[in-house]
Amino acid sequence: MPDPTPHPHPPPSPAGSQPPDPAAPGPAASSAAHETESHQGAPHRDESSHEVEISPGVRAGDADREEAADRLRAAVEEGRISVDELVARVDRVYTARTIAELSDLLADLPTGEPPSTTPQRDSVLELTRGKLVRDGRWTVPPLIKVGIGGTGKVRLDFTAADCRHREIVVDLEVRSWFNDVTILVPRGWQVRAEEVRRQALGAVFNRPPIPLAPDGVVVHLTGYVRAGDIWIKYRRPRP
Helix, strand or coil: CCCCCCCCCCCCCCCCCCCCCCCCCCHHHHHHHHHHHHHHHCCCCCHHHCCCCCCCCCECCHHHHHHHHHHHHHHHHCCCCCHHHHHHHHHHHCCCCEHHHHHHHCCCCCCCCCCCCCCCCCCEEEECCCEEEECCCCECCCEEEEEECCCCEEEEECCCCECCCCEEEEEEEECCCCCEEEEEEEECEEEECCCCEECCCCEEECCCCCCCCCCCCEEEEEEEECCCEEEEEEECCCC
16 A cells, blocks of 8 residues: 655755766865866975075175185285285275175176185184284295284284285284284385274374385274274384
8 A cells, every 4th residue: 555654755866967976075075176277287395495585785784894804915925916906995885875885896806615625824813812923034924814802902013023015904803902913014114004093093004204105014904993002103113
């Protein structure tokens, strides 16, 4: 006997449409699959390997200028530029305003780390306390670096030294109020201190008594004196 209870029937589908297939993926699964395919097809970019390039027009800082000056001083030791070129370029380094200006001053030097060189004897003087003296008979290199702090004092006496160069550079870093650098040269030599940057309370005392002699040597002072004093004294050559 037929069941008289009516059974609900699903509403008819619109014309031309097919009922959904239970095995087919839903909208969320389709979206996830599409996103996965997009990621698989897109090239992978490693953000960590991206290097930021500095525009040449960017303003140069003190650290940039010091790095350029150090490279020029190393070039003198390597024999790539002369002392005259060093003095001229260092002056422009400390007045450079942009990275491009610094790059122009180093354009004819090898890029990257400068080759390692063995410093010449007596060419690097570093002192934080006590007194360091160079006097008597000693061979003068073309570049002398002097760095002192704390209570250190340095005395360079060229009056009896063996100097085979017509020009030399003494690069100074005088950091403390208690520092003194005394440089003694024979009369007829000339010490030029225009390139030394005076910071805070630093001072340079230099009064050549006579003009440069035909066989005289020019001593160029570069670097900076933050505090303390630099004394230049002219003496008659020792016999």
